Amino acid sequence: MTFRIASGKARLDVGGVTRFDSDDLLLHGASAGLSISGFVDIPNLSGGSGTTVNSTTSYDLGAVTAGHTQLIGAVKFNVNNSSVALAFDRWHMVMGGSIIWVMDGDPGFADALGDNSGLRQFVSYHFDISAGRARLVRRAFISNTPLPYTVIAHRITYKLRSGNWT
Amino acid sequence: MTTMRYESGVFSIGNFSSAKRYIRQVANSGDAIMAMVEGPSIQIAVASGSYAWRFECGSLTKTSAAVYGTPPTAGFATDRLIAL
Numbered sequence: 001m002t003f004r005i006a007s008g009k010a011r012l013d014v015g016g017v018t019r020f021d022s023d024d025l026l027l028h029g030a031s032a033g034l035s036i037s038g039f040v041d042i043p044n045l046s047g048g049s050g051t052t053v054n055s056t057t058s059y060d061l062g063a064v065t066a067g068h069t070q071l072i073g074a075v076k077f078n079v080n081n082s083s084v085a086l087a088f089d090r091w092h093m094v095m096g097g098s099i100i101w102v103m104d105g106d107p108g109f110a111d112a113l114g115d116n117s118g119l120r121q122f123v124s125y126h127f128d129i130s131a132g133r134a135r136l137v138r139r140a141f142i143s144n145t146p147l148p149y150t151v152i153a154h155r156i157t158y159k160l161r162s163g164n165w166t
Numbered sequence: 167m168t169t170m171r172y173e174s175g176v177f178s179i180g181n182f183s184s185a186k187r188y189i190r191q192v193a194n195s196g197d198a199i200m201a202m203v204e205g206p207s208i209q210i211a212v213a214s215g216s217y218a219w220r221f222e223c224g225s226l227t228k229t230s231a232a233v234y235g236t237p238p239t240a241g242f243a244t245d246r247l248i249a250l
Contacts, residue, residue, distance in 0.1 A: 001175055001184065012177060012184055018249065019184050023193030054212045070204055070246070097207035097243075118230065119210070119221055126206040141210050141219065165191045165246065 025165040029068060036061050036071070036134050039157040045123070047142030048107070048149035054141050061127075061134040064162040070096065071127045071134055073160035077101065084152050094160070098124045098139075101154075107147050123151055127160065134160065187250045198247035205243050 002013045012020040040059045047053035064071075075094050079085040092099075102123035120143040128135055136156065142149050170179040177184040192198050211220040220235065221228040224243065227235040 001177070003172075003177055014184055018192075018194070018197045019187070020182070020190075021193050021197070024249075025191040025193075027189055027191070070202070096203040096205075096246075098209070100208060119219060119228075122210045122221075124206065124208055124210075128205045137206070139206065139209055141212055143219075 027070060027072075027163045027165055029065060029163040036064070036073075036160040036162065037158060038062075039155050040136055041155050042138070042153060044153045045140055045142070045151040046148060047121075048145040048147055050144060052142065052144045055138075057138045057140070058130075059136040059138070061136055061158070061160070063132060064129055064134050066132060068162035068164045069129055070163050070165065071129060071160045072096070072163065073158060075099065075127075075159075076157045078155040078157065079152055080155065081152055091159075094127060094158075096127075098126045100124050102151055107145050107149060120145055121149055121151070125156065127158070129162065134162065190249055191246045192249045195247055197249045199250060200248050201245040202248045203243050203245055207243050209238065209242065211238070 001015075004011050010020070010022040011018065038061065040061075045053060072095050073093075074091045076089065076091050077099075078089055100123075102121050103119065104121040105118050106120050122139070122141045124139050126137050126139075128137060136158070140151070142151070168180045171177070182188075189202075191202075207223065209222045211222060213219065219230050222238045222242065224245075225237045227237060229235050
């Protein structure tokens with residue numbers, strides 16, 4: 001282990017791996033920041049069969065502590081319709097980035113298998129902070145496929161904390 | 167009173183200990199092992215109609231035949247280089 005203080009900075013190396021550099025930034029305020037929890041009910045989203053959906057939708061989740069830039073926490077997606085989808089009922093860590101909910105190809109024809117080619121339907125979500133507000137943002141795209149295409153209603157439950165890097 | 171110690175190969179001061187691993191945004195990019203992203207990391211951009219799209223993931227893109235690959239604009243995602 002080496003610990004060096006030089007040029008106004010301290011650096012700690014253990015086994016060749018830097019464990020601490022005084023120039024590093026730490027994410028903090030995560031526990032002291034406001035707890036942001038609740039759920040958003042997303043209704044059916046239909047397209048295809050003559051209609052293209054190309055939308056970006058923001059869902060306001062409330063205020064965050066001033067200066068905070070990052071949301072971390074846990075999220076759970078629920079489809080309360082076991083006849084059309086798996087009741088996906090588990091918590092997942094969210095450390096930033098996108099959550100892909102739908103990524104699908106061409107649905108083909110009603111009475112035959114299609115080739116499922118290309119990227120024709122896409123729904124993703126991400127959490128971010130904009131103007132001091134926590135947001136859930138949905139990016140949705142449903143192409144003008146020959147058949148109707150519906151993204152079934154679902155509930156997104158979240159437990160988040162905000163923080164910043166300093 | 168905060169005590170600074172260096173014993174048995176462990177350096178500690180207050181709650182900090184070299185025996186622990188902390189999530190931190192590294193000053194030296196060579197120390198990074200992952201990126202934590204603020205905002206979206208994966209997106210789709212639709213150029214026109216229902217067929218010309220671009221799938222975006224950082225600087226990488228996958229396009230439909232009608233659209234050529236162009237990296238997402240700056241600010242699409244903010245990567246935080248992280249070490250543990």
